[in-house]
Amino acid sequence: MSRSGTLSGMAASRSSQLTATGRWIAVVVMILAASPLVAAMMMQPAAEGHGTHRQLGLPACGWQVSMGIPCPTCGMTTSFSHVARGDYLTAAIVQPAGMMLSILVAMTVVASLWAAVTGAPMQRFLAGALRPGIVWFGVGILMLAWVWTLLRAGGLAT
Secondary structure, eight states, X not given: OOHHXXXXXXXXXXXXXXXXXXXXXXXXXXXXXXXXXXXXXXXXXXXXXXOGGGGGTOOOOHHHHHHSSOOTTTTHHHHHHXXXXXXXXXXXXXXXXXXXXXXXXXXXXXXXXXXXXXXXXXXXHHHHHTSHHXXXXXXXXXXHHHHHHHHHHTTTOO
């Protein structure tokens, strides 16, 4: 490669770096993503596999109170709390989608920190992660996790 080709490649690389504003946005994203993980570390996972959110002063789940069965996100906070303690197996048993989501949130913290420090752009990653097929896959995982939660709670017993 010629010297001019190398220089133009370096210039293109530099132009794709995040601006100072972009780096600050990455810091904000990192803080927002880290917040539920920090909260999860501060809470004790509920032994029942759900209800950990009550430690935040939140009311009982209206869905569960009115319908008598767990909601689709039942056990998410408990699952996050288990992941924050490194207990991935229990987190997956309690709420598989919660375990997966908590790991994605942790990955977002790391990626945002990397972007803030190095200036590496995250647009390609985000564009790939938010494709409709990936989003529908996530919805499918949530629905399967809900079926799992219902089976664990005896909510699908005939």
